[in-house]
Amino acid sequence: MSKYSRDLKIIIANEFLAGESSETLSKKYAISSRQIRYWSQVVAIHGDKSFQPTAHLRHAQARLQALKLMWANDWSLGHTSAMLNLVSPGLLFVWLDRYREKGFSGLEYQSRGKPSMKPSRIVSTHCNDEKTVEELKEEIAYLQAENAVLKKWEELRQTKRQQTKKKR
Template identity: 40%
Template sequence: MSRYNRVFKLQLAKLCETQSSASLSQEYGVSARQIRYWSQVFRIHGENSFLHIGKPYSSAFKLKALKKMHDQNWSISYTSVYFDLSSAAILLQWKKLYDSGEVTKFIPQKKGSQPMNKPTPKPADQMTEKELREELKYLRAENDVLKKLKALAQAKQEQQEKKQSS
């Protein structure tokens, strides 16, 4: 979520047409650079600025923005203004991912914790001896951890009972 709401951004972008970004920065406590960015977005998109309709951005949109920037030889700042991104930092991040070959990370991720996808175990009669041994090793380790956890819980409970009785 954005720190500043859309109405506030529009207001400052409009004021920037008649006042300097430095004076607006002092008056409203927003960096002059940010105000100039909003002003540029407003000049291109007008009242439709700061809507961010396609959020989270699709991988196709991200590639389109990077391709347009490359084909038109635009700066990161101008490209982010043209596509009405919330900041140029987003586009810079996409460019770094693209340049490093990590295009698969362009797919929008859901926020919050993801459910763990536990692989469904094969039936024992379909497992090789090596797989059976590995599973046995894993289950023994898991059992040891649970035993230690239970012992710690019991020790803690005994310690609390001793404190209460004294």
């Protein structure tokens, strides 16, 4: 989620394009003047379609094309980002940095968020009557190991309790 709404960006950019200075708007809205100038550049190019999500840029090939467009036309990060209607020129900088570091594979979309800590346990869809002998043996071995771990954990807990009682 963006820090500033799309509507606010367009309003501030239109005020700048109407002749208000970026420093005045910066003080009025507590936003950097550089950010305001970037927003106004995007609005000047794209108008009402500014800051719309660009799903096609999630693909590595499209990101590479964006970088090639910048290199071919000798554009700056800011101008290229404005031409591509990106939320921030920083996004293009990240792509460029990843491309220099890892090549094309660095441009692949990476999922966000914290990965799950739970191990993926394969659960058989067979009922007990349909399982083979090997599947049943494997399940018994797993349950025995799980039981042993729980017993050891309980034993350690009791030992710890006894030690704390002795200290008192």
